[in-house]
Amino acid sequence: MSDPGEAEIVAWFTARSERAVETACARIFLAGDAAFKLKRHVDLGYVDFSTPERRRWALDRELAFNRAAAPDIYRAVRRITRTAAGGLELDGAGATVEFVLEMRRFDDGAVLAARPEAIDGEMAEALGRAIAGFHAHAPLRPEGGWSALAFTVGSNAQLLRELAAQLGAERVEALVGLTAAALERQKPLLQARAAMGFSRHCHGDLHLGNILVEAGRPVLFDCIEFNDLLSDLDVQYDLAFLLMDLDFRGRRDAAVRVLSAYLDEAGRSFPAALWEGLAALPLMLSVRAGVRAHVSAHSGDPVLARAYVEAGIAHLSPPPPVLVAVGGLSGTGKSSFARAVAPGLGASPGAVVLRTDEIRKRLLNVPPGERLPDSAYAPQFYRRSYDTLLANAGALLKAGRAVVLDATFIDPELRARVEQLARACGVPFHGVWLDAPVPVLEARVAARTGDASDATLETLHDQIARHTSRVDWAVIDATGPVEDSAAAWSRTKAPH
CATH class of the missing domain: 3.40.50.300 (P-loop containing nucleotide triphosphate hydrolases)
Structure with missing residues (x-):
């Protein structure tokens, strides 16, 4: 941690919290019934939180975007201010030194990543229909879709190649080549879908770690706010993250129930071309696996990362239909x-x-x-x-x-x-x-x-x-x- 100001704020929150959760882009401090999310002072290429202005901008967007699916979890963006004695406090009269997002604390054990085995048929059904409803009301983004997917394909290629020594250069090149070819084949379909209303402002990071269950219903949280190229997506690509995650964890039964329920529910709101769009699903699943591959490698788990590379390759050689x-x-x-x-x-x-x-x-x-x-x-x-x-x-x-x-x-x-x-x-x-x-x-x-x-x-x-x-x-x-x-x-x- 090279920024002295960041170190002071982290120490202040740590002293007042029961526990902290760290991700590549943020720290979440748990205290009482609240969770305070502090953006890291980082520039990772695909996300830039290196200045106070960028961090405040991201927090404001995170609050606004997540209220669509989780209105009672996201509370407010709070100011961290300097006291007259030189210390820190929330929303004081002194100068603002940082911003933090306050959320309602929830049970970590209610997050589906903690218990994928608990996703029974009814919950899978509810998940598929809830996500379809979320997408049906999401704002249109006709400029997204194919271009957003192309951005991630290119980003994956660069990041995976940088990790080739860990992941195996031959397998990385196989995944990169297959993905690029599939993207080119699906370009006309994806561009047509964007024009028909399938490209929308989506969640962007819809895996099991960002879905919790409260009062028996799924709640989507922690959507992407920092890069529109990662959130203005084809709705099917948004769904693909959850499907890939379930499949990778050995829960194809839940994944296909989610998919079937999603399609039935989405069929009420989206054009008839909804069904033809499944031709691009293998590509979307592969790209999502590629994302998890480099994230896992950067998190220090090369074995898991290599498994995601193999999953990405396998998705692009699907069995024939029946x-x-x-x-x-x-x-x-x-x-x-x-x-x-x-x-x-x-x-x-x-x-x-x-x-x-x-x-x-x-x-x-x-x-x-x-x-x-x-x-x-x-x-x-x-x-x-x-x-x-x-x-x-x-x-x-x-x-x-x-x-x-x-x-x-x-x-x-x-x-x-x-x-x-x-x-x-x-x-x-x-x-x-x-x-x-x-x-x-x-x-x-x-x-x-x-x-x-x-x-x-x-x-x-x-x-x-x-x-x-x-x-x-x-x-x-x-x-x-x-x-x-x-x-x-x-x-x-x-x-x-």
Whole structure:
């Protein structure tokens, strides 16, 4: 610490705090119910906090930007002033020597990075929908998108090459070359998305360390404020940090649930090109892994940094897409089965799950958990729901994304249509029909709560009466736990 003024302020806060947390750009001092964030006096190239003016500017922006997602955490920018006796105090009458951001203190253990294993299906679902809502209300930044991603690709290349001795020059060059080529390939798509409204003022640093859970809901905090090239982004690139982080930690199940929920929620607000944008996701995941690689190396963990380099390379060689359709009567566990098999299909973090139950409510702009009127199940709207299901699936498959369709598929014509979609897209198809005894189905439907499905016992009995045609998909006994039915399918699946 070369700045005597900085040393004095750090010592003053340290003496009045219970604990301090240090990052590359800041120090956070915890005292009582408050947390005081002090910017370091550094110039790291991508961020410049070397002058009081730059630090005050950054703190003001941090307060304003974070209030969008975490209004009750970010309190005020406070002045550190000189006392008449020569000491320091907050907001005194003396001369200002520094500025600090006051926040409400929260439980460190509530931050998801501290417990990624605690992200269950409901929390992953809530995360995806919360982030989609945040993006839908974010200010447009049409000048961002591709240019912001290109900036980070270039920055990654420079920083990783400087660390080549630690990370392995050959692997660094492989990642740099693959990323540059992918960026050039995706340039037209990313520029088009910026023009259509997908480039917005985003969080910018949306990994598990910047998401906490309070009162059962996810709260996004600590967004990037110091460089617009790191925050005026394609919304999918913003989401990609969380997806990459979950995948890297072995939580593809949570990551693909986040992605599927995000797409369903974002489909209410963003243009139809939302689905085609998944073609750029492997690049975005790779760039995020590259960021973590040089950050980890600079933090003194070359082993972790090398693992991120390998992850970045792997993201740019994704497996080909596949289409899976999961049919069956209400209560057979189609949604649970779809979510169980999705992480193992296609490119990271797995196959997008599309549900007619959610699509029906998306088309009517009704929350997933809200019950629809009977008119929403009339034949005309029924067809519209399946038309949308297949249209979304087709766009995702053409973008290189594996898809799992979750619907009853009682109508043989609909089963034929989904098989034809796979042929038209040139991808392997797997049809799965889940089966279980009627008493089991009745018990499950009667006990169901908090799900997008509106099926009742009357609905189930109507399905039983209508299900008269032979199904030539793989028939799986769904009487037991979903893990058993998913394992049974994985042993027998074959292209249809």
